[in-house]
Amino acid sequence: MKVYQKHIVLVVLFIVGLVNNAMATVTLPSFFTSNMVLQQKANLPIWGKSTETTVKVTTSWDKKNQIAKVVNGSWEVNVKTPVYGGPYSITINDGTELELTNILIGEVWLCSGQSNMEMPLAGWGKIDNFKEEIAAANYPEIRIIQADHVESAQPLTDLKVQNGGWQLCSPETIGEFSATAYFFARKIYKEKHIPIGLIHSSWGGTLVEAWTSAGALKTIHDFDAELKAMQSAEDKAALEKKYNADMQVWTAQLEKADKGMQGTTAMWAMPDLKDESWKTMELPAFWENKGLTDFDGVVWFRKTITLSDNFDGKEAALSFFADDDDKVWINGTYIGTTAGYTVNRNYTIPANILKKGKNTIVIRIYDGAGGGGIYGTPDELTIKSGSETVSLEGAWKYTIGANLKDLAAKPYMPQGQNRPSAIYNAMINPLLKVRLAGVIWYQGESNEKRAEQYQTLFPLLINDWRAKFNNEKLPFYFVQLANYKAKKSEPSQSEWAEIREAQFKALALTNTGMAVATDIGNGEDIHPKNKQDIGGRLALIALDKQYGVKTNYSGPLYKSYAVNGKNVTVDFTFNEGIKAKSGILKGFAIAGADKVFYWAEAKIEGNKIIVSSDKVSVPVAIRYNWADNPDGNLTNASGLPASSFRTDAWPGITHGKK
Structure with missing residues (x-):
């Protein structure tokens, strides 16, 4: 055969191959792709859809063929996986062959929660030493798959994933992946050299009930109205109508309560306002860290700056970050408003507003919960015209316009992804047939206002997932919330301490473990950047409990107490080598019957x-590290911190809140 004829034959064969691929009838769930990890020593299903009558599945590790009947377009077979190893392949054929290659058998972990689990190495996270960590992340036997953010009123059967499915862990792929999950897998892999598969399905700012199935939530009746509204357009419309009406009334009350407003006129935005009595705050910063501890409401900020000729009568740009909502005036002229704590403010200042010399910028911030203020880095708080940029970092005058404590509670209706069961339906339900080694979880910040309820909701989620994954012993390891917010000089109530208490109590469930993080947080950042230790501490639990490696994986955990005169003796589990990490023991508070600590x-x-x-x-009660941002230093031979605890059961500040 002549050379040109051979080329023609090859082209024809290539075209035939394309046609066959185009006609391929087998479709698989999104997480069945080449490069995936399957759970070792497991009996697991492989399933999909086909327009044919039968499907043959061949697994290379045992060279077995299985024939599945296609019923109503769907098929399924069960395969047995060996001890860890690979690479292997799976061939699926319904007349058109589909081959999945470079498959490893190992340990598959589901990694879930809110933003601290979602926080990537690079991207918006930029963890400690992120450039060096990414450059060194060459672990081809660690495989990762990233779920997209999707919510649904009804359970879905397929997971929406990024990047076409499973990827090998490398400097090119790891940057936007969960840092906590990566460091968890890395530590286990370095110790055991078992292939690790990480299914990352998390979503920042989400509530625990959104990750829980509707069936489980119906057993506690705290979300019946919302669940009913998700099933019925009529009920949803009625719920939204009531919420919108309530919000309109509440917003009017807030505006009326704001001392800076007189009707619709922003009196405190006037450039000639006398603000000598206002206090001073260094910005950018969350105001909780600058004296307004636990404050939610309206704060007005004013700053007078001197501008050059470059700004005189020119259009300019004002940039900053705010939490939650803001309104802006410059030289008494209203510029605009933005809602949402994650939104970068980029305001265009029209020509003829700014002038050479002194100019007054007024920003009214409303914060409904958590951190509030004008935050970010100094280079994110600027005003710019042409090639000249002026930093607005530094001292701003401020005063309180309205305190939410003086108003009725803000109406609340879960929406979007935070509707009860909405994320479970779209980001967990599609995974229920997947066989897992276990779950790692980092969440709770968004439930801080209902911490007492979290004592019910968190174990409900754990038991719900175990039931849905058909594994009542499914290992479930979680992170106790890190230290955050301003430190307090005296013992006080704390929503974050109450969340930590709820997490601690979840250890009563079997096959659970908790990584304490109150020593590696950041008072000014809800997203601590030391994710190496977070992932590593979770890995210590897994190594000890599942992989036969003896580790000191826990600091002291409160067990019991006894009163003897003026002294209270406190006993702990994990008490070997109990000690202060440095200096004298700190963080303990004591109270009598008057409940004053x-x-x-x-x-x-x-x-x-x-x-x-x-x-x-x-004495009647003892508390340890009972604060948003505690500084207790109790540890043991592990060097890991003790969990916060209290011996009393007195109602906390989240008591009865649902």
Whole structure:
């Protein structure tokens, strides 16, 4: 055959191949792709759809063929996986062959939660040493798959994923992936050299009930109205109508309560306002870290700046980040408003507003919960015209316009992804047939206002997932919330401490583990950048409980207490080598029957701690690290921090909130 004829034959064969691929009738769930990891030593299903009558599935590790009947367009077979290894392939043929290659058998972990689980190495996360960590992330036997953010009123059967499915962990792929999940897998892999598959399905700013099935939530009746509205357009319309009416009334009350407003006129935005009595705050910063601890409401900020000729009468741009909503005036002229704490403010200042010399910028911030203020980095708080940029970092005058404590509670209706069960339906339900080694979870920040309810919701989610994955012993390891917000000089109530208590109580469930993180957070950043230790601490739990590696994976955990005169003796599990991490023990508080807590002296006797205070002659209760941003230093031979705890059951600040 002549050369040109051979070329013609090859072209024809290539075209035939394309046609066959185009006519291929087998379709698979999105997470069945080449490069995937399947759970070792498991009996697991492989399933999909076809327009043919039968499908043959061949697995290379045992060279077995299975024939599945196609019923109503769907088929399924069960395969047995060996001990870890590979690479292998799976061939699926219904008349047109589809081959999945470079498959590893190993350990598959589901990684879920809100933004601290979602936080990537690079991107918006930029964890500690992210450039070096990404450059070193060459672990081809760690495989990753990233779920897209999707929510649904009804359970879905397929997961929407990014990047076409499974990818090998490399410097090119890891940058936008969960840092916590990656460091968890890396530590296990370095110790055991078992292939690890990470299914990352998380979503920042989400509530635990959104990750829980409707069936489970119906058993507690806290979300019946919302669940009913998700099933009925009529009920949804009625719920939205009531919510919108309530919000209109509440917003009017807020505007009326705002001292900076007089009717519709922003009196505090006037350029000639006398603001000498206003306090000063260094920006950018969350105001909780600058003296307005636990404040939610309206704060007005004013700054007078001097501008050059480049700004005189010119159009300009004002940029900053705000939490939650803002309104802006410049030289008394209203510029605009933006809602949403993750939105970068980029305001265009029309020509003839700015002038050479002194100019007054007024920003009214409304914050409904959590951190509030004008935040970000100094280079994100600027005003610019042409080639000249002026930093607005530094001292701003501020005063309070309205305190939400003076108003009725803001109406609330879960919407979008935070509707009960909405994320479970779209981002967990499609995975229920997947066989897992376990789950790692980092969530709770968004439920802080309902921390007492979290004592019910969190174990409900764990048991729900175990039931839905058909594995009542499914390992479930989670992160206790890190330290955050401003430190307080005296013992006080704390929503974050109450969330941590709920997480601690979830350890009563079997096959659970908790990574304590109150020593590696950041008071000014809800997203601590030390994800290496977070992932590593989760891995220590898994290594000890599942992989036969003896580790010291926990700091001391409260067990019991006994009162003896003025002293209270506290006992712990994981008490071997109990000690202060440095200096004297800190973080303990003590109270009598009056429920007033005072800082206490704590000393170690054997493997127990004796707590007392001259201010409490008849002690009744002990608390440790009971704060948003505690500084307790109790540890043990592991060097890991003790969990916060309390011995009392007095109603907290989230009591009864649902």
